Amino acid sequence: MKQILNFIGGTWVEPAGGTYFDDVNPAKGQPYAHIPDSDNRDVAQAVEAAQGAFPGWSGRSIHDRHRILARIADLIDQNLEELAEAESVDNGKPLKLARKIDIPRASANFRFFATAVMQFASESHHMGNVAINYTLRQPLGVVGCISPWNLPLYLFTWKIAPALAAGNTVVAKPSEITPMTAHLLTGICQEAGLPDGVLNIVHGYGHKTGEAIVEHPEVKAISFTGGTKTGARIASIAAPKFKKLSLELGGKNPNIVFADCDYDTMLSTTMRSSFANQGQICLCGSRILVEESIYEKFKHDFVERTAALRIAQPLDPQSQIGAVVSEAHMEKILSYVQLAREEGGRVLTGGKRRILEGAHAHGFYLEPTIIEGLDQQCRTNQEEIFGPVVTIQSFKTEEEALKMANSTPYGLSATLWTENLTRAHRTAEQLKAGIVWINCWLLRDLRTPFGGVKASGVGREGGFEALRFFTEPKNVCIKYGDA
Numbered sequence: 490m491k492q493i494l495n496f497i498g499g500t501w502v503e504p505a506g507g508t509y510f511d512d513v514n515p516a517k518g519q520p521y522a523h524i525p526d527s528d529n530r531d532v533a534q535a536v537e538a539a540q541g542a543f544p545g546w547s548g549r550s551i552h553d554r555h556r557i558l559a560r561i562a563d564l565i566d567q568n569l570e571e572l573a574e575a576e577s578v579d580n581g582k583p584l585k586l587a588r589k590i591d592i593p594r595a596s597a598n599f600r601f602f603a604t605a606v607m608q609f610a611s612e613s614h615h616m617g618n619v620a621i622n623y624t625l626r627q628p629l630g631v632v633g634c635i636s637p638w639n640l641p642l643y644l645f646t647w648k649i650a651p652a653l654a655a656g657n658t659v660v661a662k663p664s665e666i667t668p669m670t671a672h673l674l675t676g677i678c679q680e681a682g683l684p685d686g687v688l689n690i691v692h693g694y695g696h697k698t699g700e701a702i703v704e705h706p707e708v709k710a711i712s713f714t715g716g717t718k719t720g721a722r723i724a725s726i727a728a729p730k731f732k733k734l735s736l737e738l739g740g741k742n743p744n745i746v747f748a749d750c751d752y753d754t755m756l757s758t759t760m761r762s763s764f765a766n767q768g769q770i771c772l773c774g775s776r777i778l779v780e781e782s783i784y785e786k787f788k789h790d791f792v793e794r795t796a797a798l799r800i801a802q803p804l805d806p807q808s809q810i811g812a813v814v815s816e817a818h819m820e821k822i823l824s825y826v827q828l829a830r831e832e833g834g835r836v837l838t839g840g841k842r843r844i845l846e847g848a849h850a851h852g853f854y855l856e857p858t859i860i861e862g863l864d865q866q867c868r869t870n871q872e873e874i875f876g877p878v879v880t881i882q883s884f885k886t887e888e889e890a891l892k893m894a895n896s897t898p899y900g901l902s903a904t905l906w907t908e909n910l911t912r913a914h915r916t917a918e919q920l921k922a923g924i925v926w927i928n929c930w931l932l933r934d935l936r937t938p939f940g941g942v943k944a945s946g947v948g949r950e951g952g953f954e955a956l957r958f959f960t961e962p963k964n965v966c967i968k969y970g971d972a
């Protein structure tokens with residue numbers, strides 16, 4: 490069994506309570522590591538270390554911070570193979586996905602924010618001949634970063650890189666379900682010369698360790714990515730304490746297909762936007778809305794290609810669908826397939842657990858699933874399933890498509906397929922979502938604002954938005970003349 494430890498003040502430490510729980514390899518359904526079961530004592534120790542490191546780190550020149558964060562990015566690249574395999578084992582995702590997306594994106598996050606902070610500037614406001622105002626953008630102090638299990642290192646670094654670049658010190662908690670790559674990152678940070686106490690990682694359960702971070706009076710801001718219910722719980726604790734909050738929450742994203750689209754590109758991208766990472770990406774298009782005139786053709790082709798996807802253990806180079814992250818999550822997804830049936834849905838392909846042979850017989854594998862025949866208001870089309878399950882529905886007009894697309898509590902992203910430029914702009918404007926992709930999906934420029942509306946969250950990450958979140962603006966007004 491591997492052993493994960495907390496990383497506090499630059500050293501690896503046991504949890505104060507001395508207890509651990511299991512980290513399960515979802516591809517085999519077997520524990521393979523021990524995770525610290527940390528509590529508020531560990532969090533208090535981490536906050537103290539972060540407070541101690543704050544004056545030094547925030548006082549460093551941005552060139553220094555840039556150099557260290559860029560070095561972390563380089564070391565992530567150099568350790569790509571080890572990190573990708575660790576991510577695949579911990580999460581169940583195909584190794585080739587971790588190699589191509591998760592780990593390169595983790596280094597890109599560090600490199601991007603190492604550079605962005607060099608370009609980050611504040612405003613000044615000149616009042617005629619009377620005064621000049623300038624805005625200082627100062628780091629907040631100790632900030633808390635809490636991330637989910639679906640893209641473990643990718644989303645963890647998406648938070649801690651801007652927080653550190655802006656001069657804050659961090660207490661972070663990765664998901665208890667996938668803590669391994671965050672643990673490996675600690676060695677990289679040390680090698681890169683990140684000073685002790687600047688980044689502290691405390692492992693444990695969300696309701697215990699996570700809440701202790703949110704509650705701690707010296708933690709000035711919380712950047713959270715995860716489920717909407719958890720986001721509401723965190724907001725209820727942090728808001729009365731007037732902490733800054735960034736909440737990136739769930740989605741139930743529409744993928745709208747008009748008959749005039751580039752069909753082949755749409756189909757191959759829809760395969761990815763439906764089932765990449767076993768459908769466990771907050772941006773996956775889980776409701777596919779197809780214009781009536783091409784509905785039958787789409788259905789035929791989509792079902793055929795989905796049924797041919799290769800489900801295999803994640804380290805198999807041919808694997809297209811790996812394991813979902815945990816047994817509990819697998820059961821949750823299967824319960825939604827059952828619910829869809831009860832709501833009158835027809836399962837066109839998939840819908841079951843797949844049992845693999847040999848060492849992977851106890852792994853959590855699900856067949857990619859397509860369901861039709863449901864109306865927009867049923868629970869299957871309203872609630873986030875977060876697995877390899879999509880529904881398909883047809884529409885007759887643009888107005889109808891928009892109404893269906895906008896009628897869930899969520900508003901994270903939307904995808905739109907059409908070659909009609911006017912319609913593309915018109916529809917994008919009316920979609921209630923923080924991100925709209927037209928004729929593409931998951932095409933990311935790290936400078937762009939990232940986040941959702943409605944129950945999908947509050948605030949934006951990405952680019953200068955993240956650096957603004959992790960700094961406090963202070964206006965300084967200097968009078969030098971009379972009105």
Ligand code: NDP
Binds near residue numbers: 666695698699716738
């Ligand atoms: P959760 O909300 O269950 O957990 C997210 C993180 O919060 C975990 O580290 C978790 O710890 C921790 N946590 C749980 N409860 C608390 C609490 N009371 N106080 C503080 N921290 C807590 O989400 P999942 O990990 O299940 O991730 C899936 C969800 O994330 C989906 O809804 C998905 O849509 C969303 N997501 C959103 C994205 C976006 O950018 N909008 C991107 C990716 C995912 P523990 O694991 O120990 O419970």
